[in-house]
Amino acid sequence: MYMTQSLHRAARMHPSKPATIYGSRRQDYASLQQRVARLAGGLKSLGVEAGDRVAILSLNSDLYLEYFFAVYWAGGVVNPANIRWSAGEIAYSLADCDTRVLLIDDQFLPMLQELRAQAPCLKHIIHCGDTATPDGLFGYEALIDGNEPIADTMRGGEDLAGIFYTGGTTGFPKGVMLPHRALYANGLTLATEGLDVRSTIGLHAAPMFHLADHAFTNALAMGGGTHVMVPMFQPKLVAEVIEREKINAAVLVPTMVQMLADAPTTAEHDLSSLAFLLYGGSPISEAVIDRALMVMPHVQMMQAYGMTELAPVATVLPACYHTGEGRKLGKLRSAGRPAMIADVRIVDHNGDEVPRGTVGEISVRGPGMMLGYWNKPKEAAEAIRNGWMHTGDGGYMDEEGFVFIADRIKDMIVTGGENVYSVEVENAVAKHPAVMQCAVLGIPDDKWGELVHACVVLRPQATLTLAELQEHCKPLIANYKIPRSIEIMESLPMSGAGKLLKNKLREKHWAGRDRRVG
Secondary structure (H helix, E strand, O other), rough: OOOHHHHHHHHHHHHOOOOEOOOEEEEEEEHHHHHHHHHHHHHHOOOOOOEEEEEEEEEOOHHHHHHHHHHHOOOEEEEOOOOOOOOOHHHHHHOOOOOOOOEEOOHHHHHHHHHHHHHHOOOOEEEEOOOOOOOEEEEEEHHOOOOOOOOOOOOOOEEEEEEEOOOOOOOOOOOEEEEEHHHHHHHHHHHHHHOOOHHEEEEEOOOOOOHHHHHHHHHHHOOOOEEEEEOOOOOOHHHHHHHHHHOEEEEEOOOHHHHHHHHHOOHHOOOOOOOOOEEEEOOHHHHHHHHHHHHHHOOEEEEEEOHHOOOOOEEOOOOOHHHHHHHHHOOOOOOOOEOOOEEEEEEEOOEEEEEOOOOEEEEEEOOOOEEOOOHHHHHOOOEEEEEEEEEEEEEOOOOOOEEEEEEEEOOOOEEEOEEEHHHHHHHHOOOOOOEEEHHHHHEEEEEOOOEEEEEEEEEOOOOOOOOHHHHOOOOOOHHHHHEEEEEEEEOEEEEOOOOEEEHHHHHHHHHHOOOOOO
């Protein structure tokens, strides 16, 4: 398995078929392959060798897809930056894996000076925006025009293909190392679980740095589907593009599903072409599913559960369980059954499988599993034990193999499809001079799945408002990680051994809810 395999196949089988659509820009698979080979030549001219990391900090576009293929073609390793992170967090992800080449679009140019200061490893910056290329940067189109196409290096299998950074339990992001095998296998997963890749016109509205969209990207490419990109999710724009381009498949996080279903402008557009909608990344309520199916009654909705370390799919809940008849089977609140490429079991603290219906930790193995964490062998050894990836999520499996997620073992919050590790936020909150102790947890929210909530014990005579805390956190962490609510407490609940009892803090917020994570 190698990540350029699908591009070679599509260019041979249907060279004139539309490959990418972005605004008024359209290109077929033959021209996409040529541009990729030339861009790979441009990367080689900048010194990119096998295994070297090449990052991108950009909104969605057709150039994002070219970046993925070109880096693989040149033998490099992709490092897609999280566009929602602060400059400091992005710089850490660049410096941590010694990234020397960065592609950056117009949106993030104002951040470049700070990135360079905090990530001195950066040697070459490629401007992939629509405005004039600033002095000292390489122009994206000039790099393509100025270099001859090179032969594909054909790296594949266990070769490292990408480093995808996710929140870290130590307060720093972890670089998840995914080989060609893992990324390609996840494309196959979607292609075998209900997505008709051969006739798909797929919409990239979820961020393309995210593994969920990347798996969708790979599945579309395998079938020679058409990739349609919008810069970012906006309900009106998404509805307009679905109608104009006859989109028939998309990947959205539940928050996006809700926003699209509830936007008054959605009803102004014909969405009848949309036949397949994959969602995942955070909890979704049955009410949101109902509203989505009211405005898009023809859509088949499918849920996927997983994590970055699995590239990312572990289980799938097919469309049939979202229908009226299907719901009677009682599986809608599950995360589905193990995907075609995944083996899933529920284990106790010793790693032994527990009886069906018993809550334990969800563990997964299969070709989608990561190689490890970049420069963090200890954390990798803790996560992968005896060939199984321990997810940190608690759940149980029923007699028919459906996985029901009960709670989170690791202190991770999922808000709007983004992972937030509580320790990252706690480190930021604790730096406020008024804070003596703090604990951060996720509390339920109908729109975002979970909201970041801070429980704070103040220093004597100190005061603190939510607005003050949010302003303090802004330069330290990404906006979506900043607490959306605060609770001032006299003390935090502790065990006899002095361990913080977060379950006590969660109880009043989660009482009466039978599902906490998605």
